[in-house]
Amino acid sequence: MTTSDAQRRSIKAQAISIGLAIAPFGLAFGALCAESGIGVWEALGFSSIVFGGSSQFAAVSVLADDGTIIAAITAGLLLNLRSLAFGVSMAPSLKGSLLWRAGISQLMIDESTAIGSSQNTHELRRYGYLWGGLSVFVLWNVTTLIGVSLLANADSLVTDLGIDATIPAAFLGLIWNKLEHATHRTVAFIGSLLAMILIPFTPAGIPVIASAFSIIWVRPWIIQEENSYE
Amino acid sequence: MSDAALVVVFLGTGTYILKALGPLYFGNRRELPWKFKSIALLLPTPLIAALVVTSAFSSDNSLTVDARVVGVIVAAIALWKKLPFVFVVVLAALATAIFRLFFA
Numbered sequence: 001m002t003t004s005d006a007q008r009r010s011i012k013a014q015a016i017s018i019g020l021a022i023a024p025f026g027l028a029f030g031a032l033c034a035e036s037g038i039g040v041w042e043a044l045g046f047s048s049i050v051f052g053g054s055s056q057f058a059a060v061s062v063l064a065d066d067g068t069i070i071a072a073i074t075a076g077l078l079l080n081l082r083s084l085a086f087g088v089s090m091a092p093s094l095k096g097s098l099l100w101r102a103g104i105s106q107l108m109i110d111e112s113t114a115i116g117s118s119q120n121t122h123e124l125r126r127y128g129y130l131w132g133g134l135s136v137f138v139l140w141n142v143t144t145l146i147g148v149s150l151l152a153n154a155d156s157l158v159t160d161l162g163i164d165a166t167i168p169a170a171f172l173g174l175i176w177n178k179l180e181h182a183t184h185r186t187v188a189f190i191g192s193l194l195a196m197i198l199i200p201f202t203p204a205g206i207p208v209i210a211s212a213f214s215i216i217w218v219r220p221w222i223i224q225e226e227n228s229y230e
Numbered sequence: 231m232s233d234a235a236l237v238v239v240f241l242g243t244g245t246y247i248l249k250a251l252g253p254l255y256f257g258n259r260r261e262l263p264w265k266f267k268s269i270a271l272l273l274p275t276p277l278i279a280a281l282v283v284t285s286a287f288s289s290d291n292s293l294t295v296d297a298r299v300v301g302v303i304v305a306a307i308a309l310w311k312k313l314p315f316v317f318v319v320v321l322a323a324l325a326t327a328i329f330r331l332f333f334a
Contacts (some may be wrong), residue, residue, distance in 0.1 A: 010315075017316045033234075042234040049242035059237050069236050076241040080248050082277055087252025089273045094253045105250035110281055117274040162326030165301025168286035169322030172302060175278045176309045184275045191276025192283040199288045207288075211280030215272055 004124070011115065011128045014174075018111045019135035021166040022053065024158050026140045029056055030147020036064035040148050047144040051137065052109060055079040058204060079205035085212055086113040093125035107133025114174035183218050190214035297334060301326035 026047070033043035038060060046056045055076035062072040087108050093116065094101055107129065116129030158164050178184040191211030198207040231239075286302050287293055301322035308318040 014315045017319050021319050038234045039232075042232065042238060045235065045238035045242070049238055050245050052245055055241065055245065059241055060234075063233060063237065069233050069240075072233075072237045073241045073244065076237070077244045077248070080245045083245065083248040084251055085273055085277060087249055088256065089252070089271065091252040091256035098254070101253040102250060105253045106246065108249035108253075110278070113274055114278050117271075159330065160327065162297070162301055162323040162328075162330065165286075165298040165305075165322045165326035166319045168282045168298060168302050169305035170315075170319050171278050171282045171285065172305050173309055173315050173318045175275055175282075178275050183272065187272060187276040188279035192279040194276075195280035195283045196287060196293065199284065199293050200291065204284075204288070204291060207284055208277060208280045211276040212273060214276040215269060218272075 007119070007124055008127060011119065011124065012131055014115050015128070015131035015135040018115065018132060018170050019139040021163070021170050022111065022136055023139045023143045024161070024163045025053060025167075026143025027147040028158055029053070029060070030144040030149070032057065032060055032064070033144075033148045036060055038063070038148070040145070043144055043148040044141060047141045048137075050076065051106060051140070052076070052080045052083070053140070054204065075203065075205075078203060078209075081205065081209050082110075082212075083108050085209075086110075089113065090116055090125070090129060093122040094129065095122075095126075104130065104133070107137060109133060109136060110171070111136045114171060118174050118177060186218050187214045190217050297326045297329040300329040 029047065030043055033039075033046070038046075046060065050056055050059070058079055059072040059076040062075050063069075067075075087105065090108065090113055094104060096104075112129045112133035115132035116125045116127075119125045119128045175184075175188060179188060191214035194214060195207035195211045198210050202210075282302070286298050287295065289296075304325035305318050305322040308321050313321070
């Protein structure tokens, strides 16, 4: 087996485990829709067309609290602003025809970016992005459907089984190797500190976006040598 | 159209534009300015680190320390011991569940 085959297998394993990690949250989202009087097709519309976990929860919660449509859309968009940063960071690895790029852009979420960006060649980054994105897309929609149809009380399931801890654990796993590099360690530390400080003061979504400003502390171009890829 | 369907359409469209701008605008330019490329390489690290923090320490817009922290610490140990990704995730859930069972 070549190194590259082994890497592909490990990428697939990561993609499937992260898909399984988010599955209970899909159940919870479906259940939230059912409790908020949102039907099956609309719930699936959220999970396939919007396809951004936290923004879906935010938008449906706003609607459930009798918020306006505008408030629901704004809350969701603020949470998804980070997709712009992810898209810019993944772009060099996502070559292809305009139609292909337009299609795979729908998969631009936290998990696909995290798996893709932890690889070290353009080809493996694209592979990780596609596997991560598709794995989450399929499992997220299937579990949304189950949740909204069965009105499972998935919230207690999530906490009883400790599933809520799998999300930070998975994200930590995805940046772990990068933390060997001093520059990455610095921005990870400053970024997470910024996020933690902002959690109580800003709407959800802002702390993550604000963490991007941590790169002001370092000169990103010095990472050329320590983290260059093809 | 119901309120929910309207939100799906507008939030879906807006979100898609945010997702696709990078790949559509920069996608086929073989040579990005190298400073830009370096920033793009570095950017996911603080964003994902922030996701670790927000998914571990926040609930309903407030800073919360609960059993999830135990899971994250166990995950860090598992990563340090170079265990496979699946074990990292499963051990984090297990540690959090056991902690909740006995201490919550």
